Amino acid sequence: MGEVVKDEYQTDYVAGQDNINPFGLDLHAPVFPITAILVVLFVVGTLIFPAEAKSLLDGAKWDIIATFDWFFLLSANIFVVVCLALIFMPVGKIRLGGMDAKPEFSTLSWFAMLFAAGMGIGLMFWAVAEPTAYFTGWYETPFNVEPNTPEAANLAMGATMYHWGLHPWAVYAIVALSLAFFSFNKNMPLTIRSAFFPLLRDKVWGWPGHIIDILAVVATIFGLATSLGFGAQQAAAGLSYLFDVSAGINVQMAIIVGVTAVALISVLRGLDGGVKVLSNINMSLAGILLFFIIFAGPTMTVMETLWVTSSSYVGNILQFSNPFGREDEAWFQGWTVFYWAWWISWSPFVGMFIARVSRGRTVREFVTAVLIIPTVITVVWMSAFGGTALEQIQSGIGALAANGLTDVPLAMFQMFENLPLTGIISFVGIILVLVFFVTSSDSGSLVIDSITAGGKTDAPTAQRVFWVVMEGAIAAALIFGGGEDALGAIQATAISAGLPFTAILLVMTWGLLKGLTHERKLLIARGEM
Numbered sequence: 001m002g003e004v005v006k007d008e009y010q011t012d013y014v015a016g017q018d019n020i021n022p023f024g025l026d027l028h029a030p031v032f033p034i035t036a037i038l039v040v041l042f043v044v045g046t047l048i049f050p051a052e053a054k055s056l057l058d059g060a061k062w063d064i065i066a067t068f069d070w071f072f073l074l075s076a077n078i079f080v081v082v083c084l085a086l087i088f089m090p091v092g093k094i095r096l097g098g099m100d101a102k103p104e105f106s107t108l109s110w111f112a113m114l115f116a117a118g119m120g121i122g123l124m125f126w127a128v129a130e131p132t133a134y135f136t137g138w139y140e141t142p143f144n145v146e147p148n149t150p151e152a153a154n155l156a157m158g159a160t161m162y163h164w165g166l167h168p169w170a171v172y173a174i175v176a177l178s179l180a181f182f183s184f185n186k187n188m189p190l191t192i193r194s195a196f197f198p199l200l201r202d203k204v205w206g207w208p209g210h211i212i213d214i215l216a217v218v219a220t221i222f223g224l225a226t227s228l229g230f231g232a233q234q235a236a237a238g239l240s241y242l243f244d245v246s247a248g249i250n251v252q253m254a255i256i257v258g259v260t261a262v263a264l265i266s267v268l269r270g271l272d273g274g275v276k277v278l279s280n281i282n283m284s285l286a287g288i289l290l291f292f293i294i295f296a297g298p299t300m301t302v303m304e305t306l307w308v309t310s311s312s313y314v315g316n317i318l319q320f321s322n323p324f325g326r327e328d329e330a331w332f333q334g335w336t337v338f339y340w341a342w343w344i345s346w347s348p349f350v351g352m353f354i355a356r357v358s359r360g361r362t363v364r365e366f367v368t369a370v371l372i373i374p375t376v377i378t379v380v381w382m383s384a385f386g387g388t389a390l391e392q393i394q395s396g397i398g399a400l401a402a403n404g405l406t407d408v409p410l411a412m413f414q415m416f417e418n419l420p421l422t423g424i425i426s427f428v429g430i431i432l433v434l435v436f437f438v439t440s441s442d443s444g445s446l447v448i449d450s451i452t453a454g455g456k457t458d459a460p461t462a463q464r465v466f467w468v469v470m471e472g473a474i475a476a477a478l479i480f481g482g483g484e485d486a487l488g489a490i491q492a493t494a495i496s497a498g499l500p501f502t503a504i505l506l507v508m509t510w511g512l513l514k515g516l517t518h519e520r521k522l523l524i525a526r527g528e529m
Contacts, residue, residue, distance in 0.1 A: 003351065004218050007522055008065045008198075008518055009182070009186045009188075009197060009198070009515060010186075011187075011202060011205075012190060013053065013189070013202070014027070014189075014203045015186070015190070015191075015454055015455040016189070016362065016453060016454040016455065016456040016459075017454070018030075018205075018457075019454050020452055021182055023458055024460065024462075025455050025459075025462065026456060026459045026460055026463065027154055027453060027454075027463070028213075028451075028452055028454035029452060029519075030207075030214075031209045031210055031213045031217065031451065031452050031454070031504065032213055032452040034210075035214050035217045035218060035221075035231045035452060037226075038214070038218055039222075039474070040220075040435050041219055042088060042222075042490075042493070043474055043477060043478070045491075045494055046307065046478065046486050046490060047260065047477060047481035047486060047490045048488040049390075050481070050485035050489065051148070053169060053483050053485070053486070054485040054486070054487040054488045054492070055490035056489075057488075057489045057491070057493055057496070058173060058436075058488065058492045060126055060496055061341075061492040061495050061496050064341070064495075064496055064498075064499050065333050065337045065338060065341065065495075066333060067237070067497055068322035068337075068502075069323060069329075069332070069333050069337045069492050071159075071323075071339065072313075072322060072323075072340040072341060072344075072497075072498070072499075072502060073322075073323035073336070074323055075320060075340075075502045075505065075506055076167045076170070076171065077321050078506070078509065079167070079170040079171055079172040079173075079174050079505065080153070080166050080167055082170075082174065082509055082513070083166075083169075083170045083173050083174065083367050083371050084371070086177075086244070086363060086367045086516075087364055087367050087368055087371075087372075088131075089094060090363065090520060091362065091363055091516040091517060091519070091520050092133075093362060093363070093368070093520075093529060094181075094185075094357055094362065094363045094365030094516060094519055094520060094523070094529075095360065095361070095362050095363075096177075096180045096185065096359055096360065096361055096362070096366065097182060097184040097185065097313055097359040097360055098183045098184075098185065098365070099523065099528050099529070100361045101184070101359055101360040102149055103358075103359065103360035103361060103495065104359055104360060105272075105276060107281065107369075108280075108283075109170075109276050109280055110281040110357055110358070110361075110369070111282050111283075111373065112276075112282065112283040113275060113276060113279040113353075113357050114176075114353075114354045114358075114369070114370060114374075115279075115283065115374055115377070116146070116278070116279040116282045116283070116436060116439045116440075116443075117279075117349075117350050117354065117396055117439065117443045118169065118172055118350050118354070118374065119206065121231060121382055121433065121437060121440060122164070122524075123164070123173055123229075123378065123382075123385075124234075124412065124429065124432060124436065125231075125234060125408070125409070125412075125433075126160075127160075127381060127382055127385035127386055127412065128164070128385050128388075128389045128400075128411040128412045128414075128415045129390060129405060129408045129411035130156075130160045130386070131156040131157055131160045131382070131386035131387075131390055132156075132386075132389050132390070132393065132400055132404075132406050134152065134156035134159055134160065134409060135148065135152050135153055135390055135393065136156065136393070136404045136405060137152075138405045139241060139331075139332060140330045140331035140334060140335075140406060141155070141336060142155045142158075142159040142316075142320070142325070142327065142328060142331055142332075143155060143319070143329070143331075144154070144327055144328045147504070148390070152177035152310075153307055153390050153394070154312045154495075155312060155316070156383065156386070156391075156521075157305060157308050157309040157312055157313075157383065157386055157387065157388065158309065158313045158315070158316050158504065159307075159311070159312075159316075159319075159320065159335070160312075160313025160382055161309050161310075161313040161378065161379060161382055161384055162320045162336070163319060163335065163336065163339045164312060164378050165378060165379075165494055166371060166375050166381065166399055167321075167340065167343075168339070168340075168343040168373060169371045169374050169375060171340075171347050171351075171505065172350045172354060172370060173370040173371050174347075174349065174351070174505055174508060174509050174512065175192075175195075175350070175351025175352070175355075175505065175508065176350070176351040176352070176353075176354035176355045176366075176370060177355070177363065177366060177367065177370075177512060178195035178351075178353070178355075178508045178509075178511065178513050178515075179191075179192070179194065179351060179355035180354075180358050180359070181363075181515055181516065182194040182195055182197060182515065182520075183355065183455070183517060184285045184359050188455070188458070189446055189454055189455020190211050190355065190356065190450050190455045190457055191213055191293050191450060191451050191454065191455035192216040192348055192352065192451065192457075193205070193208075193209030193210075193212045193213050193327040193354075194455065194490075195511055195512070196209065196212065196381050196504075196507065196508065196511060197511070198510070198511035198515055199507055199510075199511055209303065213451050213452075215348075215501070215504075216346060216348035216349075216352075216451055216499065217344075217451050217452060218344075218497070219345045219348055219349075219446060219494055219497040219501065220349040220362070220447060220448055220451075220492040221448065221470070221474065222490045222491075222497075223345055223346050223348065223349060224440060224444040224471050225471055225475045225478065225490060226475075226478075226487055226490050226491040226494060227356065227437070227440060228256060228259065228437060228440075228441065228471060228472065228475040229252075229256075229475040229479050229487045230487060230491075231259075231433060231434075231436075231437045231481075232252040232253075232255040232256050232259070232475065232479065233247070233252055233409055234409035234433060235255050235430055235433050235434055235437075235521065236248075236251045236255060237407065237409040237410050237413075237428060238380075238410075238412075238413050238426065238429065238430040238433070239251065241410055241413045241414075241426070242413070242423065242427065248504045249360055249479060249480060250314055252479050253299075253479065253480060255273055255434070255440040256471070256472050256475050256476045256479070257476070258436050259433070259434060259437050259441060259472065260441065260468060260469065260471070260472030262434075262438045263438045263441040263442045263445070263468045263472075264465060264468050264469070266278055266438060266439075266442040266443060267442055267446075267465055268461065268463065268465070269486050271357070274438060274442055275442050275446070276320070278435060278438055278439045278442065279439055280359035281430060281435055282432065282435050282436055282439060282510060283290055285428060285431065285432045285435065288319060288428070288481045289425065289428055289429065289432065290380070290381060290384055291518040292419075292425060293384045293385060293388060293419070293425075294384050294422075296419055296420050297384070297388045297419055298387075298388060298391045301387055301388070301391045302383055302384050302387050302388065304387075305383040305384075305386070305387030305390075306380065306383045306387075307378065307384075308383075308387075309339045309379055309382055309383045309387070309453065310379055313379070314354065320332075320336065323477065325421065330361050333349065335504045338495065339394040339498075340498070341495045341498030341499070341502075342391055342465075342494070342495055342498065343351045343498075344498040344502050344505065345494045345495055345497045345501060346487040347418070347496075347499040347501065347505065348447070348451075348501070349444055349447050349448075350442075352447045352450065352451070352514045353443045353444075353446065353447050355448075355449070356446065356447070356457065356463065360364075361406045363516065364500040366507045373522070385412070385415065387414060388419075389411070392415060392418050393398065397418050397431045398414060398415070398417055399414040400414050400415065400419065413426050413429065416429065441468055441471055441472070442468065445464045445465075445467035445468040445471065448452075448467045449463045449464045449467055452479045454522075456528075464513060478490060511513045
């Protein structure tokens with residue numbers, strides 16, 4: 001007889017058992033009403049006092065970044081090390097959903113969904129603007145190098161890749177794997193609190209868990225609304241640049257209404273007919289655009305930049321990750337720590353969505369797909385877009401060379417201007433931006449709906465419709481009522497939420513390792529591994 005190992009993670013709690021059902025809905029009693037009240041109060045206060053709110057919240061954000069820069073960097077380093085270790089550890093054989101579980105989606109569709117939710121839109125926004133900013137010294141430079149030099153060009157590509165490579169994806173992987181494991185392997189609700197069962201045990205179904213879920217929903221709503229607002233501004237800037245139309249509030253509002261309408265249709269079609277289809281369209285369009293840039297642009301330069309980006313990223317990753325004794329404090333606080341706080345504040349949304357679509361994958365397959373493959377693809381993307389932009393600047397071609405980085409939302413379109421078929425690829429770029437936002441809105445509503453329904457994944461469709469409309473309404477209200485001040489205030493709040501969530505993620509990492517180790521012992525005792 002083999003050793004009998006008791007499953008420490010058994011619970012009698014059932015997803016949705018504390019729910020209320022007004023008007024035929026299915027809502028978690030404390031989480032939904034408290035979240036709704038907090039969001040409404042915060043948005044109304046921001047609209048009434050946009051400038052004051054931005055000033056106050058921006059100050060808090062930068063105080064947090066300056067005081068806890070070391071904490072953000074060290075924590076992100078821990079997440080990367082743990083994820084890389086999981087690929088090689090024996091627990092990598094554990095399958096999410098049980099050893100006989102089968103994936104719900106094809107590998108290609110699965111990857112397309114997780115990539116689109118993770119950072120697809122950010123790559124459109126920053127792939128040109130970020131390396132250009134570093135190279136020209138628009139806002140400080142990595143390691144205080146001299147702007148507009150070969151060394152600055154190399155570091156610009158390496159630093160950009162650092163912000164979009166292993167570290168952000170490790171944050172997402174930790175959250176997603178924790179939620180997927182405790183939900184699919186331990187039959188707990190698909191909600192953030194479930195990952196804290198190893199620490200809190202059954203208390204997680206009480207107020208400690210309610211607070212965790214409320215924080216997750218608020219951070220997700222604010223993050224999505226902010227991105228939708230800023231995305232509308234980028235799309236409007238692109239339309240203005242391409243068709244010489246106004247990029248004013250009316251156009252931005254029309255874009256938000258359009259994006260919300262398409263997201264609504266996607267929600268009504270369900271996960272398989274909505275997000276999956278949109279994500280596949282995203283990846284197809286992005287692939288076409290990427291190959292066009294490589295082969296219609298400076299092909300040899302892009303190939304050389306691939307090596308420059310990779311070698312600069314790998315060669316400087318330890319120096320980039322060092323939180324102590326930095327002489328380029330202004331740069332790494334203004335960029336790196338800002339990014340880490342932003343990724344962490346987004347992790348409940350992205351992590352839960354990735355978990356939702358990852359049943360049937362082994363831990364090793366999951367971490368490789370979430371950590372390594374996106375990093376490799378991003379190296380190619382950044383080398384193509386950023387390398388082309390830096391080549392144009394160094395050759396004295398176009399608006400970026402003449403004027404530098406004057407308007408971040410326009411940077412990509414200014415790079416396109418010096419390539420063949422400018423109008424077509426610019427239009428494709430605008431469509432890609434919009435479709436990425438539809439995907440984010442749709443997947444975000446799915447996540448918020450799951451949390452506010454107590455972890456249920458089959459709540460009434462009307463609830464998801466409500467959250468899609470709410471995200472668009474908040475973004476539209478912020479733009480119309482407070483403009484960039486209001487959006488900046490909400491963004492500052494989302495980023496500030498990154499501090500408590502960093503501590504939460506560290507606890508989640510400990511719980512995940514403990515849970516996976518225990519699960520392996522169980523499987524070995526049962527003869528399943």
